[in-house]
Amino acid sequence: MSDESADAGESVDPDEDPANGDEEPSPSSGSDAPETPADSEAEAEAEAEAETDADADTDTDTDADADHPVETDGEGVVGGHEPGSESDDPSYPDPDEDVGGISTPPDDQEMPLADHIEEMILRVAVVLLFASAGTAIGLLGASQAIEHIWFNVFPYEIENVPPPHVYHPLELWLTRIKVSALLGIMVGLPVFVYQCYRFMKPGLYPHERKYYLAAVPTSVILAGIGMLFSYVLVLPILFEYFTFYAEGSADIAYALGDTFDLIITLIGFLAIVFQIPLFIMLAIMMGVTTRRWLADKRLYFWAAFFGLAFMFTFDPTAMAPILVGITMILLFEGTLLILKWVGVD
Secondary structure: OHHHHHHHHOOOOOOOOOOOOOOOOOOOOHHHOOOOHHHHHHHHHHHHHHHHHHHHHHHHHHHHHHHOOOOEOOOOEOOOOOOOOHHHOOOOOOOOOOHHHOOOOOOOOOOOHHHHHHHHHHHHHHHHHHHHHHHHHHHHOHHHHHHHHHHHHOOOOHHHOOOOEOOOOOHHHHHHHHHHHHHHHHHHHHHHHHHHHHHHHHHOOHHHHHHHHHHHHHHHHHHHHHHHHHHHHHHHHHHHHHHHHHOOOOOOOOEHHHHHHHHHHHHHHHHHHOOHHHHHHHHHHOOOOOHHHHHHOHHHHHHHHHHHHHHHOOOOOOHHHHHHHHHHHHHHHHHHHHHHHOOOO
């Protein structure tokens, strides 16, 4: 009885089968089932693909780091772009670099329109001040200048030169003012060119400033040559033609005011016309145009030259605009010929 009671009092292991305590669990039970060869091959292929993708990602990151190196100073990013910003995109331009080769002049600054207008008015006032001073000085010797010009523009001997005729009371005074104004223009022209340079200087590159500064004395010299050319050559030819045209048909009597209107107009206009070589040189040096393009469009320029000549130097005989138009064409073609000779395209 005691042995049976002891056997009955022993605890029973729930994991053991009461019928067969030493028997192994069934192969079909849960996750302890043995793997088949097909499952092993699938897992091996998946691991191999994962390793291949990881290697490819590593190579890509290495190439990206080589293309866009990032320097650090122990505290943060020094070179390159901060991760996560839109600057990580390689197509995003660096703000410190010139995009497309575009840069700005060193002194270029944004200014309100009112400041630009105020500066322009002040610089125009300076030009007018110098021109007025030249005109006032010219008034002191205007009578002598009128006499000198009158007896030199006609191609005849002094005794045969027709005297000037005055047809209204203020004609002499108005003529003196016109001659003095011509001197004022000669004085104000270099000042005008220089003030234009000062106004545009902040928007000019260093090489453009160099060209402009070289153009100031050149412009004055060319204007002087144009005035001298008009006084020595064009005006004598023109008045010889006028005299020959009227001789034998009427008594020659030139009005003082009308004659000096034509003289001053021609002298002033030819001073501007002789700037053509300078304009062409500056336009080519600054990349605005090329010699070949100007040569290809020469007929258009010829037509424009004659149009300007007839507009500003019109006379009923058409002799004055023809002379001025031919002069403009000769200056244009001569400049292109010199540029071709020195090898400028």
